[in-house]
Amino acid sequence: MTLATTTSARPTRxxxxxxxxxxxxxxxxxxxxxxxxxxxxxxxxxxxPEEHGASPAVIxxxxxxxxxxRMPWCALVLAYWLVRFRPHVLISTGALPGVMALFLGKxxxxxxxxxxxxxxxxxxxxxxxxxxxxxxxxxxxxxxxxKASGARYAGAxx
Amino acid sequence: xxxxxxxxxxxxxxxxxxxxxxxxxxGEPVVAQVGQDHEPRQHIETHDMIPPQRFDELFxxxxxxxxxxxxGTILSAKKYLRPLVVMPRRHxxxxxxxxxxxxxxxxxxxxxxxxxxxxxxxLFALLSQPCLTPPSDTLGQSHIAxxxxxxxxxxxxxxAAAASLGPPAEVAPNPNEE
Numbered sequence: 085m086t087l088a089t090t091t092s093a094r095p096t097r098x099x100x101x102x103x104x105x106x107x108x109x110x111x112x113x114x115x116x117x118x119x120x121x122x123x124x125x126x127x128x129x130x131x132x133p134e135e136h137g138a139s140p141a142v143i144x145x146x147x148x149x150x151x152x153x154r155m156p157w158c159a160l161v162l163a164y165w166l167v168r169f170r171p172h173v174l175i176s177t178g179a180l181p182g183v184m185a186l187f188l189g190k191x192x193x194x195x196x197x198x199x200x201x202x203x204x205x206x207x208x209x210x211x212x213x214x215x216x217x218x219x220x221x222x223x224x225x226x227x228x229x230x231k232a233s234g235a236r237y238a239g240a241x242x
Numbered sequence: 243x244x245x246x247x248x249x250x251x252x253x254x255x256x257x258x259x260x261x262x263x264x265x266x267x268x269g270e271p272v273v274a275q276v277g278q279d280h281e282p283r284q285h286i287e288t289h290d291m292i293p294p295q296r297f298d299e300l301f302x303x304x305x306x307x308x309x310x311x312x313x314g315t316i317l318s319a320k321k322y323l324r325p326l327v328v329m330p331r332r333h334x335x336x337x338x339x340x341x342x343x344x345x346x347x348x349x350x351x352x353x354x355x356x357x358x359x360x361x362x363x364x365l366f367a368l369l370s371q372p373c374l375t376p377p378s379d380t381l382g383q384s385h386i387a388x389x390x391x392x393x394x395x396x397x398x399x400x401x402a403a404a405a406s407l408g409p410p411a412e413v414a415p416n417p418n419e420e
Binding site: 094095096097098105106109110113114116117118119120121131135172173175195197199201202203204205206220221223225226238239240241242 | 314349393399400402
């Protein structure tokens with residue numbers, strides 16, 4: 085049944101983006117699902133991918149609402165890797181760099197997946213709400229948050 | 243040894259004071275990453291920030307981890323299978339910008355190995371137990387379900403699915419695609 089490995093020499097190219105910290109750790113907990121893919125990681129802290137044996141990986145500039153002026157720089161670096169890697173799917177667990185990755189990926193007609201952080205137990209994160217209409221698969225890790233926001237609940241990493 | 247971490251940003255004096263009192267009373271060694279908290283403590287070893295490698299060593303060798311209800315710490319506890327006691331930061335005490343940690347712990351009740359302490363009394367009661375349950379080393383049902391959904395999506399979104407016979411059934415049509 086695993087089409088990607090048995091019937092095609094062309095695995096799904098996936099760019100998985102997460103900022104350093106909890107978002108990155110959650111992305112690491114989802115690696116099992118991407119085993120058959122041609123996978124590349126992007127995060128915001130150098131040394132972090134090596135610590136988790138995540139390779140290949142690229143470092144992108146961090147940005148958040150407080151230092152929004154860094155967004156263009158972050159977007160530029162993301163765009164560079166998108167053009168070089170040409171992913172079929174963008175996956176992010178957060179935060180703002182992940183939002184930008186999904187926006188840019190969508191422009192390039194890639195499929196996009198948002199898995200909202202399990203830390204958002206009360207409501208969908210601001211970043212998550214931003215990609216509501218961009219994400220092809222828009223997930224919350226809490227059933228009640230999914231219900232309230234209109235996202236899908238498919239489980240949680242806890 | 244007890245390892246305490248409240249992250250590296252916001253201080254959490256209520257928790258650090260409680261652990262300091264525990265160390266004074268029971269004499270157990272405690273190492274704590276206290277973040278931006280410059281109060282001197284009598285009975286515990288405190289650090290503003292512990293480098294990642296040392297952090298991992300402490301995490302692995304501790305009898306129990308005590309922390310704020312940060313998701314990073316919860317995931318580390320699961321990774322290293324260390325019992326974890328979490329105390330949620332409270333907005334009304336100025337411990338965080340909002341009450342999301344209270345919300346997190348409300349839903350952590352059934353996760354094996356994560357123990358919630360709302361206050362100092364809870365914390366003492368939990369730390370006094372000789373062997374707190376550690377997290378389970380198998381993936382939970384809900385984690386497996388999430389991985390399955392994700393891998394199904396990835397299979398149908400790639401070139402392999404596009405090349406195979408039949409439509410990619412799992413991919414929901416995207417209403418925004420022109």
